[in-house]
């Protein structure tokens with residue numbers, strides 16, 4: 001990519017629903033050892049969207065925060081992409097709802113993206129291309145999900161609701177972190193899928209680890225190191241997709257990255273796996289604390305499968321451009337529900 | 353069905369952005385929009401205006417048995433919210449602890465589903481409010497500064 005034409009993140013926003021259910025409460029219903037499950041997954045609880053929340057409402061709230069906290073004029077947004085595996089409609093774009101709610105349209109490019117947990121970062125790549133080629137002033141990419149696990153399935157312990165919005169721009173006085181390079185690693189790997197009329201996704205159990213998550217996250221990250229001639233030591237913060245609290249820690253180990261570099265962006269232990277929101281929320285949490293000159297590495301992962309890797313450098317604007325409420329504070333606003341209320345809120349009760 | 357669809361579609365600016373109007377003569381806000389200003393009649397001049405996201409609870413009630421379409425909600429709070437400059441709106445309160453819902457509490461507009469009539473029908477979105485900590489003077493100033501831009 002051209003070195004002269006700088007572009008990067010000018011605004012970001014996160015939305016996490018208030019409701020939480022603990023892993024122990026889910027385990028109680030399925031008669032499993034909650035403490036054991038919780039320790040194995042590296043997470044205690046997950047965020048649950050209320051019955052009047054879906055990926056569209058989460059996308060709108062995350063975007064509103066990005067626009068309001070960073071003073072972005074919505075009408076100047078030239079493209080809106082919403083990445084999700086739980087779009088409210090099978091056919092009818094979530095991006096249209098977001099565009100009207102933000103009053104960004106009607107003169108705006110818009111589309112929904114789907115690539116399991118990495119659809120939001122795919123949108124960031126598209127926005128980056130459009131901004132760098134001067135086709136648009138700002139590009140908004142959102143990763144938002146109200147992920148569902150089949151009742152009793154292993155995924156039910158981690159599948160959570162939440163989202164993040166990232167706005168890409170090229171104004172020097174607005175860029176918080178330039179995106180210096182991005183690359184992807186993609187293969188046809190059937191580790192997780194959901195067919196057209198199926199309510200819940202299917203997954204390949206243990207198959208989701210080695211040939212799926214690790215192969216792609218490590219593959220994309222090593223590709224980034226090679227293409228940018230950098231190494232793990234060059235980065236101050238690293239964010240990986242976090243389907244649970246353990247995988248990203250193992251990936252960091254494999255790449256020789258110290259735990260303290262991934263800690264700030266490791267949010268799944270507090271809210272569960274927000275799918276398309278996961279690595280983007282992690283990045284936003286890192287942006288909450290970064291200092292000028294620091295470097296960030298982000299690698300997302302989407303089943304199916306692929307990883308997008310990003311190399312970013314924090315600018316002088318970092319000190320003055322921050323979200324009103326940091327992610328790590330946001331995760332503390334919560335209210336616990338039991339399994340019965342959980343299935344009611346997530347529409348899992350079949351009333352015939 | 354199609355009548356309801358068109359009606360809901362026409363109300364999108366009102367429901368998504370709380371688009372009302374403002375009389376430049378008497379400085380009064382209206383939500384929903386009015387055709388003429390009842391204060392100024394022919395002297396009035398109405399312009400489109402988005403209502404602010406932050407308001408204050410004027411009065412509230414706990415609904416024990418909701419009307420048709422709200423059967424799933426159980427108990428919920430309805431509040432009359434003062435949006436400043438004269439406009440008031442009746443809205444559901446979400447994501448708030450019971451003890452925080454009181455007269456004078458600051459509330460913020462949230463984007464939520466307001467009805468999913470049937471499984472195959474169109475989803476309606478709109479505003480609901482949640483109780484937030486009152487803004488500090490610094491935050492009020494910062495907000496004014498942002499709005500100037």
Ligand SMILES: [Zn+2]
Pocket residue numbers: 375376377378379380389390391392393396397
């Ligand atoms: Zn008037």
